[in-house]
Amino acid sequence: MEVRHSAEALRRFGERCFVAAGMDREGAAIVTDVLVHAEERGHASHGITRVPITVKRLRTGVMKPRPDVKIEQVAPGMALVDADNGPGPIASVRALDAAVAMAKTQGVGVAVVAHSNHNGAGSYYAERALKQGCIALCTTNAPPSMAVHGGRTPVIGTNPVTMGVPGGDVSLLMDMATSVVARGKIVEASKRKEAIPQGWALDRDGRPTTDAVAAEKGVVLPLAGAKGSALAIMVEVLSGVLGGGRFAGDLGNLYQDFETPQDIGHFFLALKPPGEGFEARVGTLVGQLRQSALQEGVAEILMPGEPETRRRAQSLAEGIDLPDNVARDLDAVADLLGVARLA
Amino acid sequence: MEVRHSAEALRRFGERCFVAAGMDREGAAIVTDVLVHAEERGHASHGITRVPITVKRLRTGVMKPRPDVKIEQVAPGMALVDADNGPGPIASVRALDAAVAMAKTQGVGVAVVAHSNHNGAGSYYAERALKQGCIALCTTNAPPSMAVHGGRTPVIGTNPVTMGVPGGDVSLLMDMATSVVARGKIVEASKRKEAIPQGWALDRDGRPTTDAVAAEKGVVLPLAGAKGSALAIMVEVLSGVLGGGRFAGDLGNLYQDFETPQDIGHFFLALKPPGEGFEARVGTLVGQLRQSALQEGVAEILMPGEPETRRRAQSLAEGIDLPDNVARDLDAVADLLGVARLA
Numbered sequence: 295m296e297v298r299h300s301a302e303a304l305r306r307f308g309e310r311c312f313v314a315a316g317m318d319r320e321g322a323a324i325v326t327d328v329l330v331h332a333e334e335r336g337h338a339s340h341g342i343t344r345v346p347i348t349v350k351r352l353r354t355g356v357m358k359p360r361p362d363v364k365i366e367q368v369a370p371g372m373a374l375v376d377a378d379n380g381p382g383p384i385a386s387v388r389a390l391d392a393a394v395a396m397a398k399t400q401g402v403g404v405a406v407v408a409h410s411n412h413n414g415a416g417s418y419y420a421e422r423a424l425k426q427g428c429i430a431l432c433t434t435n436a437p438p439s440m441a442v443h444g445g446r447t448p449v450i451g452t453n454p455v456t457m458g459v460p461g462g463d464v465s466l467l468m469d470m471a472t473s474v475v476a477r478g479k480i481v482e483a484s485k486r487k488e489a490i491p492q493g494w495a496l497d498r499d500g501r502p503t504t505d506a507v508a509a510e511k512g513v514v515l516p517l518a519g520a521k522g523s524a525l526a527i528m529v530e531v532l533s534g535v536l537g538g539g540r541f542a543g544d545l546g547n548l549y550q551d552f553e554t555p556q557d558i559g560h561f562f563l564a565l566k567p568p569g570e571g572f573e574a575r576v577g578t579l580v581g582q583l584r585q586s587a588l589q590e591g592v593a594e595i596l597m598p599g600e601p602e603t604r605r606r607a608q609s610l611a612e613g614i615d616l617p618d619n620v621a622r623d624l625d626a627v628a629d630l631l632g633v634a635r636l637a
Numbered sequence: 638m639e640v641r642h643s644a645e646a647l648r649r650f651g652e653r654c655f656v657a658a659g660m661d662r663e664g665a666a667i668v669t670d671v672l673v674h675a676e677e678r679g680h681a682s683h684g685i686t687r688v689p690i691t692v693k694r695l696r697t698g699v700m701k702p703r704p705d706v707k708i709e710q711v712a713p714g715m716a717l718v719d720a721d722n723g724p725g726p727i728a729s730v731r732a733l734d735a736a737v738a739m740a741k742t743q744g745v746g747v748a749v750v751a752h753s754n755h756n757g758a759g760s761y762y763a764e765r766a767l768k769q770g771c772i773a774l775c776t777t778n779a780p781p782s783m784a785v786h787g788g789r790t791p792v793i794g795t796n797p798v799t800m801g802v803p804g805g806d807v808s809l810l811m812d813m814a815t816s817v818v819a820r821g822k823i824v825e826a827s828k829r830k831e832a833i834p835q836g837w838a839l840d841r842d843g844r845p846t847t848d849a850v851a852a853e854k855g856v857v858l859p860l861a862g863a864k865g866s867a868l869a870i871m872v873e874v875l876s877g878v879l880g881g882g883r884f885a886g887d888l889g890n891l892y893q894d895f896e897t898p899q900d901i902g903h904f905f906l907a908l909k910p911p912g913e914g915f916e917a918r919v920g921t922l923v924g925q926l927r928q929s930a931l932q933e934g935v936a937e938i939l940m941p942g943e944p945e946t947r948r949r950a951q952s953l954a955e956g957i958d959l960p961d962n963v964a965r966d967l968d969a970v971a972d973l974l975g976v977a978r979l980a
Contacts, residue, residue: 368744368911368912369742369743369744369745369909369911370713370714370742370743370744371713371714371739371743371744371745371746372743372744372745372908372909372911374911374912396714399712399713400712400713400714400715400743400745401711401712401713401714401715401747402712402714402715402743402745402746402747402906403714403745404744404745404908406911429874429875429879441929441932442926442929442938443938443939444929444931444932444935444937444938444939445926445929445930445931445932445935445938446929446930446931446932447929447930449925449926449928449929450926457867457871459871459874466867466870466871466874468867468868468870468871470863470864470867470868474861496932500930500931500932500933501933517860517861517864518817518860518861518865520813520941521813521860522861523941524800524809524811524813524941525811525813527809527811527922527926527940527941528800528802528809528811528941530922531772531802531809531919531922532772534922535915535918535919535922536772536910536911536915538912538914538918541918541922542922542925542926543925544925563745563906565715565747566712566715567879568711568712568715568717568749568879569711569717569881571881572878572879575878575881575884576874576878579870579873579874579877579878579884579885582792582885582886582887583785583788583792583793583870583885585792586784586785586787586788586789586790586792587788587789587790587843588787588788588789588843589784589787589788589789589839589843590843590844592787592788594787595785595786595787595788596786596787597870598863598866598867598870598871
């Protein structure tokens with residue numbers, strides 16, 4: 295049986311867990327806000343379910359609860375951010391805000407974050423930029439779980455690309471892994487013993503498979519073959535290689551490695567549209583695209599991020615369902631920390 | 638029978654055609670260089686075969702041979718470029734160089750081009766940036782030939798994304814349309830009456846088809862469904878909406894419309910890697926990725942742009958084959974202009 299919670303209740307729960315695990319109030323609020331953002335938008339894999347692993351990494355000492363984030367302005371439009379091995383969102387919010395501030399005076403600004411950890415859904419940062427009138431490009435690397443084109447072993451992350459564009463009635467918010475599919479979907483299908491479509495993954499011996507259990511032991515494939523592989527490599531360059539942190543096969547695993555910091559890197563670019571009328575022109579583009587004739591079975595043309603925006607409205611109106619197993623994990627972490635359960 | 642030509646012979650031929658069609662020597666050299674670059678790298682669709690259509694557009698007066706390109710510096714890191722309806726490469730080279738110059742002082746620079754025409758293979762500009770030590774992101778819009786996700790009519794171009802990264806032994810050069818496949822491949826299969834794979838295209842009624850003839854009358858699909866569709870929309874924003882030119886369904890068709898300028902837009906971003914050792918770290922990444930175990934039938938892991946770099950070496954050593962029909966078209970345009978034929 296699923297139990298429904300308000301976003302506000304999830305937020306208070308996350309904050310009290312993170313404070314109990316050693317974070318200050320401001321840091322706890324940022325990290326929680328990123329998780330609740332994903333939860334509201336229907337991306338539960340990046341939502342409140344991440345509280346236990348975050349707490350575990352804080353308590354084992356492999357991630358710092360109160361990092362001393364340092365921003366070095368290396369050029370008028372370029373900053374290097376040292377996340378000091380704190381939670382990814384804390385350095386990421388500061389980096390994004392720095393990129394937006396640069397964009398407002400320079401036209402464009404870049405902040406590259408090194409020595410960080412998982413920073414949640416990239417859409418959080420892109421949305422934060424577009425609310426300030428900027429286009430944003432945000433990328434992050436991730437521990438290796440994907441093959442490159444022609445390969446059959448995990449040598450690169452599913453390195454997502456996120457972009458936000460301020461529009462009038464409809465802002466655009468693209469947030470996509472460079473894999474065919476999120477690895478989480480393979481894990482879910484494996485649990486349910488369901489088949490997966492051809493082209494999603496290879497088994498441990500490098501053979502294409504539709505068996506989710508075999509795929510889970512194998513490797514997820516990049517989207518569109520060489521194209522997704524190239525995109526993932528470019529994300530690795532921007533997020534990992536550029537900032538001077540570790541990258542690709544050297545990144546620590548979130549769930550398995552409690553000895554080594556993850557050393558994740560992120561890239562944030564903000565761009566201030568010059569002149570007047572940009573948002574209205576985005577509206578014109580959206581209007582044009584919506585006039586497309588529809589494929590059979592399709593009710594309407596949706597813009598990038600629009601399904602999630604609708605889901606958020608629903609989440610805020612009706613509350614958010616948590617599966618039993620997630621609720622149990624949250625109860626366990628509350629008990630461990632000696633804070634109130636979610637209820 | 639195919640006839641083989643040196644890149645140098647192709648270059649001299651292109652230049653004399655464009656000068657005869659009204660361009661100055663410098664402009665003719667740039668436009669030709671972009672075409673020969675594609676030809677050398679094995680992308681014949683963007684190669685010397687474009688001379689006749691370029692000449693036709695110049696002679697009908699729908700494109701200016703000697704544009705007065707204007708660069709307006711709107712912020713320290715942002716320039717708007719008015720291509721004055723000249724050949725795309727002329728404004729694009731100036732814009733790319735402006736972006737690189739900004740990157741060298743500001744860390745990052747953007748030049749957005751409006752009122753332009755087809756600018757050839759994006760890899761030309763990304764390579765020009767990486768030779769100057771900069772990472773580059775280059776995009777362009779294109780007349781509508783692709784559906785957006787859920788649609789079945791052409792409402793957007795196959796809007797390519799190009800990135801270049803300076804490396805030590807291996808630089809990275811990604812150049813990809815956001816469609817499943819270049820429309821040219823469907824046209825070729827249609828001519829040969831061959832089947833195309835499921836998922837490439839829809840027929841005129843919006844049904845998936847493997848019949849290339851039906852697909853040619855229909856619409857090409859974005860890569861990876863919603864993801865490629867979102868990427869194409871983002872490219873449209875950067876290349877078309879941002880610069881204030883026309884976009885999406887309002888762009889003129891290269892081959893069919895000789896009344897209206899194309900009004901294509903391009904986007905160029907250059908980024909100077911801060912600090913020392915970036916290119917060596919790219920080399921380390923490449924080394925890591927090459928250690929991947931290989932899929933059956935794959936001989937080695939190649940980096941983005943590497944197949945084309947090898948092809949170029951072969952083209953320079955052995956010359957470039959031109960199919961009979963292309964050679965005939967080139968003879969015809971030479972005769973029309975009263976310049977020496979290629980052979």
